[in-house]
Amino acid sequence: MTSWSRRPTRRAVLRAAGAALPFASMGVSGPAGHAPAVRAARPADIRVTDVTHAFEGHTYRAPYMFGGRSVDRVTILNVQVRVRTGDGREAYGFGSMTLGNAWSFPKVSQDEGLGAMMALADAFRATTAACDEQGHPVDLWRVLEPAYLREAAALGRARGMASPIPKLCTLVVASAFDAAIHDAYGKAFGLSSYATYSSRHMRHDLSRDLGPSFKGQYLDRFVSLAPRPVTPVFHSVGASDAIEPADLKVRLDDGLPNTLAEWIARDGLTHFKIKLNGGNEAQDFDRITRIDRVVREEMGKRRVDDWHYLLDFNEGCPNVGYLLALLRKVREATPDGFTRIKYVEQPTSRDLAGDRANVMHEASKLLPVVVDEGLVDVESLHLARSMGYTGVALKACKGQSQALLIAAAAQQAGMFLCVQDLTCPGASLIHSAGIAARVPGNAGIEANARQFVPAASAAWDPKFPGLFTIRGGVMRTGQLTGPGLGAVPPGPYLQG
Structure with missing residues (x-):
């Protein structure tokens, strides 16, 4: 059964400190931290204006065993975002991911892990909707990822979990929101998302995330x-x-x-x-x-x-x-x-x-x-x-x-x-x-x-x-x- 949850009002600007992706490049140290994405809008930028999410559940036809664990059902997180471009166009994007709790959070029971991931999805909807950063989806991810990690740490403490929510588990939940933003970005410009990874659409080259050896290179190179x-x-x-x-x-x-x-x-x-x-x-x-x-x-x-x-x-x-x-x-x-x-x-x-x-x-x-x-x-x-x-x-x-x-x-x-x-x-x-x-x-x-x-x-x-x-x-x-x-x-x- 699918039910959509909508944030009724926009919250204050989400501000992120520190690096969203504290990357060390291959043999070259990356930057220690990043400022929030961008402030002044340009036509190629987007800003999230609305976020909704829903869950759907399915039972496996047969159990799947891996790593000593057996899984017989799945909960899918579906996310929809609406974005507005710097020149006023609007588009919806859709992202989806299975909440693979047995794989991403193996230190707790499957019921406890799934419950935590569903609660994370609720929290991430509000966090994503509150994001006022404007830029390319990678710019937004650079700001959102540390916010998601803070939400996960706080939720784990609030629920009294014996084991902290792992970063891998946090990424799985966040991936549906990130996919929806990339999807909306491409649809806003009538392009495949893979056509938006060049300097024409991205403000920053890869050196911002991967270090100086990537100076002048964008994702379309890879x-x-x-x-x-x-x-x-x-x-x-x-x-x-x-x-x-x-x-x-x-x-x-x-x-x-x-x-x-x-x-x-x-x-x-x-x-x-x-x-x-x-x-x-x-x-x-x-x-x-x-x-x-x-x-x-x-x-x-x-x-x-x-x-x-x-x-x-x-x-x-x-x-x-x-x-x-x-x-x-x-x-x-x-x-x-x-x-x-x-x-x-x-x-x-x-x-x-x-x-x-x-x-x-x-x-x-x-x-x-x-x-x-x-x-x-x-x-x-x-x-x-x-x-x-x-x-x-x-x-x-x-x-x-x-x-x-x-x-x-x-x-x-x-x-x-x-x-x-x-x-x-x-x-x-x-x-x-x-x-x-x-x-x-x-x-x-x-x-x-x-x-x-x-x-x-x-x-x-x-x-x-x-x-x-x-x-x-x-x-x-x-x-x-x-x-x-x-x-x-x-x-x-x-x-x-």
């Missing part, structure tokens, strides 16, 4: 205006998903596949994300090699010889030694299967600063090692690089502004790039796919909502053929040409 026609889809094999018929406890009779082989046949898959729990080398080894065997058999039937894997531990490896031993065992057992592993994702703790012993230099000699949960700003990217991580997972759930800034920093540093999911249906998948289709060198996109909660995308599917239903192992991303971020809701979301 993202493509035109989306790639198709993007490979990494099919997620959840830690409890059935690989073979013998693994099935209950067969779901809903017209969708039940086993990995059935998914391969239906969607023509060629890229596979293998979820592993870590902590039990024998179980992880068995799962990898069994999946490799089943995939190999299916590819033989289809006469396909090009396919790939990624291994995602969701921090499950107790230490880097565990990862190295497992990789070497897999390489010995299935040399060809090992060569098909494109990268490893977040093998050990997301707390990079507190886990400095688990450096990835040796593992990165075998495969790219990607930071995901530990990546919450470019400062953490710099730390990850110093610890031997060689790739980044870009995620719409961390914010459009931040995803693009991190993409720019990572590209300049020569890092491996991929786009990952948060079981994103509907507009949130469109948002994620837009990033995946425009970041050069991106290895592919994870898109698992079609597996676990397809009903949440049912209204969107007819408008975007080949985006929510996969054929030939690819998502048809060439259709994401705007305006805004490309998501015009099929339901009664836009008002005014």
